[in-house]
Amino acid sequence: MVRRPDDPECRDERASPAQLLIRCARRIDELALERISTRTRIPIRPSHAALFPHLDLAGTRQTELARRVGVSKQAIHQLVSELEALGVVERVADPSDARATLVRFTNKKGRSLLVLLAEIEREIEQAIGKERMRALHDALARIDAHLDHEEGARAAPRTRARRAD
Template identity: 45%
Template sequence: MVVDPKDIAELEARKRASLGQVLIKAARLLNEQAMARVRELTWQDVRPAHTTLFPYIDLEGSRITDIAERMGLSKQAVGQLVTELESMDVLERVPDPTDGRAKLVRFARRDGRLILLDGLAVLAEFEEGLVKELGTKRIEALRENLGALLDVLESR
């Protein structure tokens, strides 16, 4: 088999060019390690899908339907995640006083304190480790550029 050097050059250039590859690999590794740490120190069986839920839940409580719409998922999918987080005592469902059909999903408390915070503390600690190794500058740049990338991707 004769290998065309042009092929090699083209292949190599495009392998290096693949932003998506690096992105997905970094995301997977980071999340795996972070989740392992959280599982180790706090809750039972947290999975990445659970943590993606949190930003969509208001402190006062949110409806499953609303969360689902904002996340772009079916309400059944969100319902499942909520049920699981409920059994870990991270979330709770309370009836919506303004609508007999609806329920509000909100962060559960123990002694008046959000139980979620224990887990988030672990995550924050994990990230601090990364900052120490990479430097604040890089992490900040990364966060900012990722944010910009997300905006572009979401607006398509």
């Protein structure tokens, strides 16, 4: 007999919220990459796509991208260079610091990728409803803020320890 996930006897067998978040993120990522490939013919790799959620529309410094993604500045430089060659991102002067540059989506190819992501979000909203989508957004934003706070708290002791050297 196959049990439904909402069956009370099946509760211990259900995936945890963290498992579901990771699984859904992976599947959304795969769907986005598939659509990018078929609709735009831009050869985006998963390593390229890993940058997209961390790029602010106004632009993000490469050092901040490296921190957000959790890779070296050299790795980010390589990925940004590849995406720049594909016409997806561009490097522009940072208006707040003449010595720095920002990485942002290009107006044409880069923004077309965002349109595909918005399309996927609309499909999810149709599947779960506007209220649940709004609640999901709010819950994810709170989780993100919480994890940012935790990350900052973990980094603070290391920063103080380095200053003591």
